[in-house]
Amino acid sequence: MDKKNVYLDNNATTPMDDRVIEVMTKVMRESYGNPSSVYQVGQKGKKIIEESREMISGLLGLKSREIVFTSGGTESNNMAIRGVARCLKKKGMHLITSAIEHSSVLNTFKDMESLGWEVTYLGVDEKGKVNTEELRRSIKDETVLISIMHSNNEIGTFQPITEIGKIAKEKNIIFHVDGVQSVGKIKIDFENIDLFSFAAHKFYGPKGIGALYVKSGVKIEKLITGGHQERNRRAGTENVPGVCGMAKALEITLENLYVEMEKEKKLRDYMEKKILENIGKVTINGDLSNRLSNTSSISFEKVEAESLLFALDMKGIAVSAGSACASSTLSPSHVLEAIGFSISKAKSTLRISLGRFTQKEEIDYFVEILEMAVGNERNLNII
Missing domain, CATH: 3.90.1150.10 (Aspartate Aminotransferase, domain 1)
Structure with a gap:
């Protein structure tokens, strides 16, 4: 030692796991083309992206079209919160989260408040757990989004995600889960979760790549405009080495x-x-x-x-x-x-x-x- x-x-x-570095290095050397290009070296990168998407969705028990690649957990959280709030603005402008969320969630909600949305910040008990009855009491007719982390990054406490998901479904409210700390550390049950954020660098993959699970049928407004990448949900040239590195890292992690x-x-x-x-x-x-x-x-x-x-x-x-x-x-x-x-x-x-x-x-x-x-x-x- x-x-x-x-x-x-x-x-x-x-x-980063050496096996992830090895896979990424090969892709960086051999698949450098822009995935949006029609020629072979570009389409080779496109193929790697879609194969990686299939691998990640399969490992998590999701559909491949439900995975949107991002630059990491912060962007995924922003995309989920801002995307839903903007999309459902006419339905209501009340959002719910907890007082112990990651800064990428809390600061996004604070910004939403400055733009006119109303946000309820749920307290937690001495163990860091949200009270689901307080959550129920906080719901209004105008509530369109609940965002609660899966596990806390500082104290490790798991939130009652299953119960919260049932409440959200019962009330027809979109439920976002920041799962950045949990993926690769515990098996995830996606039932009644509409949006779920995760990032590769938390499970021995590269930095600068993450994903947002968007349940089929859930609509969000895109944050980044430009091209039509990611089914027109997130513009920008795709990070091919990062995507394949994320897939390999998740495969290794979930196997063990x-x-x-x-x-x-x-x-x-x-x-x-x-x-x-x-x-x-x-x-x-x-x-x-x-x-x-x-x-x-x-x-x-x-x-x-x-x-x-x-x-x-x-x-x-x-x-x-x-x-x-x-x-x-x-x-x-x-x-x-x-x-x-x-x-x-x-x-x-x-x-x-x-x-x-x-x-x-x-x-x-x-x-x-x-x-x-x-x-x-x-x-x-x-x-």
């Missing part, structure tokens, strides 16, 4: 899904047990019986997470203090605030997310360095 490179931030992004889930859960539980025993005055956050198998959110009493991040990084260990999309800010996590944390507790919390390549020896090294770092910080903070 290289003790100078222990990567424990797989919810931010995952390293349950094995990887069990391995990560075992390592995570081992890590949490060692931290509780060796460090003390810590709290493990979220729904401990209903969360992603690779994710651990831990608060350390009388310690600033920012100080721990620097201390760990100096020893070659990468973890985070929350979502990667918000980690450059000094503000406390909106997720931790939503589950009732004080500002000081929110700022004392680390997110550790394991992955396919995480080894037990790396966990041992991490806990050893973490124990020293926490001890040093607590000694400095003694008044």
Whole structure:
């Protein structure tokens, strides 16, 4: 093990699998033509795109025409939310989401508010779970969209997606699910889901490529105008290497899904047990019986997470203090605030997310360095 490179931030992004890189490299060398071109080298790329679409839809149990390729999770979320809201504007302008969504969802809804839409932000309990009865009470005649994440990127808690989907169907409301953190980590049930976002770089594929599942019959307005790519739903020259890399990454991941889930859960539980025993005055956050198998959110009493991040990084260990999309800010996590944390507790919390390549020896090294770092910080903070 290289003790100078222990990567424990797989919810931010995952390293690409060598098998994915190999497939993409071949495509980049041999299929460089524009897929919209009629000549052979262009049509070769078009064929790869459609074969990849078939593979992805087949692996997820969907229809190929229901998959729209995007640049990633952020674009997929924007396409779903803005696309539905614009399309159904005459029917109603009320939207529902939760207070712990990813920034690409929350900031999109905030923008929709500035444009005249009404948004209800559902609270969550101390485990980060939406109350479905509160959801029911929030629905109005003008409600056209409910958008709730499948699992939280910071604390790992799963939302009651099945129940929410049934409520949405009963009320004839479009239901969007941000599944970026869940695809490749747990089997997805798409029943009663109308729109579903996911991104390749969360399951060992390339960055810059994602997809939006659009259930047959669901209409959305396109965000990007130009050509007629993606069945006239998303203009722009297709990312052929990215698409085929995404398909290969998903194939590899789902082939070994349950094995990887069990391995990560075992390592995570081992890590949490060692931290509780060796460090003390810590709290493990979220729904401990209903969360992603690779994710651990831990608060350390009388310690600033920012100080721990620097201390760990100096020893070659990468973890985070929350979502990667918000980690450059000094503000406390909106997720931790939503589950009732004080500002000081929110700022004392680390997110550790394991992955396919995480080894037990790396966990041992991490806990050893973490124990020293926490001890040093607590000694400095003694008044």
